[in-house]
Amino acid sequence: MSIDTINNDFLDLFKQGKSLLDDKSSKFMNTKREEAFEQFKKLGVPTLANENYKYTNLVPVFDHPYTVDLQYRTVMGDLNKLFYCDVPELDTNLVLLSNGWYYNQNRKLDIPEGVIVCSLQEAAEKHSEIFEKHYGKYAKPNEEGLVALNTALAKDGIFIYVPKNVVVEKPIQVINLLRSDRDLMATQRNLVVVEENAQVKLIFCDHTLTEHKYLSNTVSEINVAKNAIFDLYTIQNQHLNAAILNSVFIRQEANSNVLSNILSLYGGIIRNNHYTIFDGEHCENNTYGMYLMDRNQHVDNFTFADHAKPNCVSNEHFKGVMGDEATAAFTGKIHVRRDAQKTEAYQRNNNLLLSNDAVINTKPQLVIDADDVKCSHGATVGQMDDDALFYLRARGIHEEEARMMLMFAFAHEIIEKIRIDALKDRIDELVEKRLRGKISKCSTCAIACHQ
Amino acid sequence: MLSIKDLHASINGKEILKGVNLEIKPGEVHAIMGPNGAGKSTLAAVLAGRELFEVTKGEVIFEGKDLLDLAPEDRAREGIFLGFQYPIEIPGVSTVNFMKTAVNEHRKYKGLEPLKASDFLKLMRDKKALVEIDSKLTNRSVNEGFSGGEKKKNEIFQMAMLEPKLAILDETDSGLDIDALRVVANGVNKLKTPENSTIVITHYQRLLDYIVPDVVHVLFDGRIVKTAGKELALELEAKGYDWIKEELVK
Ligand SMILES: Nc1ncnc2c1ncn2[C@@H]1O[C@H](COP(=O)(O)OP(=O)(O)O)[C@@H](O)[C@H]1O
Ligand SMILES: [Mg+2]
Numbered sequence: 102m103s104i105d106t107i108n109n110d111f112l113d114l115f116k117q118g119k120s121l122l123d124d125k126s127s128k129f130m131n132t133k134r135e136e137a138f139e140q141f142k143k144l145g146v147p148t149l150a151n152e153n154y155k156y157t158n159l160v161p162v163f164d165h166p167y168t169v170d171l172q173y174r175t176v177m178g179d180l181n182k183l184f185y186c187d188v189p190e191l192d193t194n195l196v197l198l199s200n201g202w203y204y205n206q207n208r209k210l211d212i213p214e215g216v217i218v219c220s221l222q223e224a225a226e227k228h229s230e231i232f233e234k235h236y237g238k239y240a241k242p243n244e245e246g247l248v249a250l251n252t253a254l255a256k257d258g259i260f261i262y263v264p265k266n267v268v269v270e271k272p273i274q275v276i277n278l279l280r281s282d283r284d285l286m287a288t289q290r291n292l293v294v295v296e297e298n299a300q301v302k303l304i305f306c307d308h309t310l311t312e313h314k315y316l317s318n319t320v321s322e323i324n325v326a327k328n329a330i331f332d333l334y335t336i337q338n339q340h341l342n343a344a345i346l347n348s349v350f351i352r353q354e355a356n357s358n359v360l361s362n363i364l365s366l367y368g369g370i371i372r373n374n375h376y377t378i379f380d381g382e383h384c385e386n387n388t389y390g391m392y393l394m395d396r397n398q399h400v401d402n403f404t405f406a407d408h409a410k411p412n413c414v415s416n417e418h419f420k421g422v423m424g425d426e427a428t429a430a431f432t433g434k435i436h437v438r439r440d441a442q443k444t445e446a447y448q449r450n451n452n453l454l455l456s457n458d459a460v461i462n463t464k465p466q467l468v469i470d471a472d473d474v475k476c477s478h479g480a481t482v483g484q485m486d487d488d489a490l491f492y493l494r495a496r497g498i499h500e501e502e503a504r505m506m507l508m509f510a511f512a513h514e515i516i517e518k519i520r521i522d523a524l525k526d527r528i529d530e531l532v533e534k535r536l537r538g539k540i541s542k543c544s545t546c547a548i549a550c551h552q
Numbered sequence: 553m554l555s556i557k558d559l560h561a562s563i564n565g566k567e568i569l570k571g572v573n574l575e576i577k578p579g580e581v582h583a584i585m586g587p588n589g590a591g592k593s594t595l596a597a598v599l600a601g602r603e604l605f606e607v608t609k610g611e612v613i614f615e616g617k618d619l620l621d622l623a624p625e626d627r628a629r630e631g632i633f634l635g636f637q638y639p640i641e642i643p644g645v646s647t648v649n650f651m652k653t654a655v656n657e658h659r660k661y662k663g664l665e666p667l668k669a670s671d672f673l674k675l676m677r678d679k680k681a682l683v684e685i686d687s688k689l690t691n692r693s694v695n696e697g698f699s700g701g702e703k704k705k706n707e708i709f710q711m712a713m714l715e716p717k718l719a720i721l722d723e724t725d726s727g728l729d730i731d732a733l734r735v736v737a738n739g740v741n742k743l744k745t746p747e748n749s750t751i752v753i754t755h756y757q758r759l760l761d762y763i764v765p766d767v768v769h770v771l772f773d774g775r776i777v778k779t780a781g782k783e784l785a786l787e788l789e790a791k792g793y794d795w796i797k798e799e800l801v802k
Binding site for chain 2: 486
């Protein structure tokens with residue numbers, strides 16, 4: 102199928118499904134939908150001709166007769182029972198989504214008064230003031246075909262609101278269960294609003310429960326107001342038949358602090374778009390990523406740190422361990438605007454190649470329009486350090502184990518940035534298992550929840 | 553214990569060891585001295601199993617086994633320990649985990665159960681005291697941010713943990729001040745038993761005041777060109793290596 106056929110199919114879907122799409126969505130959402138649809142007509146699904154998608158060919162990803170649910174599909178059985186988390190130390194507020202839709206029987210959460218966690222649909226109606234202030238404000242449907250497509254098809258997802266001065270102690274863990282009896286394309290749209298001086302930690306994980314082919318196109322918009330502290334952990338651990346397209350747009354206001362950690366442990370095709378705009382002074386942003394890819398897996402991390410205001414610090418570090426014929430791309434854009442003096446922007450991408458057939462494309466893109474800034478970037482692609490390997494072996498450690506230790510050490514630098522101890526331990530454990538090749542297929546979620 | 557016969561080794565086609573012969577008996581301390589570039593570290597690395605160097609000729613028998621047949625880790629488990637001239641930093645690998653893995657792999661090789669956590673910690677404590685190494689260091693990643701002297705101490709600490717039959721200490725004295733030198737030498741001496749042997753590779757006779765050798769060899773251009781008692785070290789100290797060169801020409 103050509104890209105034109107794919108795009109035309111979406112146009113048809115949109116026209117034919119319009120009443121279902123509009124149904125139960127707020128007027129505001131539907132207005133945005135119309136606009137996005139027009140933009141999608143112009144942009145289409147990004148192809149290799151798009152500089153930002155040079156390394157990820159989406160045509161074969163989209164070229165498949167997926168089912169698209171335009172309405173909430175009643176979930177068979179009780180997901181809460183079907184699914185529980187077996188890490189007792191990891192005490193989180195668990196929220197379930199089903200194929201991108203907010204599960205209608207989520208348990209009551211242990212959250213402070215005033216904090217809202219609900220479906221996007223509900224938020225659009227019941228909390229329209231907050232919703233309309235933020236929805237569609239940070240994502241860029243006019244630049245990104247995937248965002249336009251998401252906005253055009255968006256029906257549901259999670260909405261989180263943390264009021265001024267409120268600290269949510271227990272992390273909110275959103276588990277998106279991909280579970281279907283047919284091949285499915287899911288569209289998920291999330292909105293997170295963290296008000297002044299508030300704090301919250303959010304963990305996103307996708308969990309494929311059935312072996313069907315999935316395409317998930319998710320967009321999250323996040324606004325972090327003055328002095329707020331926000332953590333985002335994205336744990337990607339799907340089966341090989343899943344394509345995850347995940348776009349995150351974060352806006353930071355003055356003095357805010359954001360930590361984002363994208364851990365890609367397994368999956369067929371993963372594309373992360375990670376945008377941060379500094380829209381106030383003295384912000385700090387740390388964005389980390391780790392990818393462990395083998396077989397024919399593909400991961401493409403695209404980040405954009407937009408320094409629009411002075412005195413902000415952004416620090417970015419992505420590390421990958423690549424085996425077999427896996428492919429990875431990293432593009433790190435930094436834009437320091439003319440007035441953003443005293444910006445500090447750092448970026449690193451380090452890759453450990455375990456085979457000659459694995460491929461890495463890494464590309465920094467710095468546009469610096471201010472003169473008083475500190476910026477640095479660096480990328481490495483290398484093999485395992487023979488001297489280190491010999492040192493360990495010379496102490497009696499088996500070669501395989503020594504390699505394991507070095508790979509683990511390499512990845513650990515990213516894991517150790519996690520600010521939730523139980524999650525850190527869990528990821529350590531999981532990464533070790535992954536590196537030891539114990540998870541040959543993904544039947545286990547990153548947080549090791551069981552059916 | 554160790555018998556090296558006509559050992560030749562090269563790197564990238566360049567011959568570095570050109571026929572080394574050496575016999576070491578249990579309990580003996582041998583010093584190997586020689587100018588920079590003579591091949592001392594190469595000899596040590598070849599004995600420890602560094603694959604970078606290609607052995608082109610000769611044999612090495614250690615405790616009745618053909619050493620050259622064994623992987624580096626098996627040589628270590630058989631009781632060979634190499635104290636590196638330049639210990640490498642390994643960020644992200646904790647010293648505790650490193651030592652625990654190493655000790656337990658040695659035990660497994662001998663058919664022993666892994667050490668209980670409490671026994672392991674006790675072992676660490678005892679050996680740390682022996683080489684006067686600070687817990688601040690052992691709590692870090694392997695050698696990360698250590699000073700030169702601290703790295704050398706850490707080598708002796710690891711040696712203490714693994715209790716080798718044959719320790720090869722490659723310039724363990726370089727970069728040490730006199731106090732650290734004394735600590736390191738003391739550690740080595742305390743670990744000495746009538747059964748185990750030591751090869752001390754050094755430039756200076758200074759270390760040999762503390763670790764007294766039974767035999768001193770001079771390695772020169774890939775060969776052992778002179779072997780004598782400990783007085784040879786003093787002579788080398790006084791006269792340098794040039795007289796050996798001259799003697800060779802004659
Ligand atoms: N990795 C290497 N690659 C190329 N040449 C090497 C390497 N290591 C050692 N050599 C060469 O081997 C010779 C002996 O070096 P080395 O064994 O380190 O000497 P010593 O320890 O006696 O100072 C030197 O000429 C050195 O340049
Ligand atoms: Mg040397």
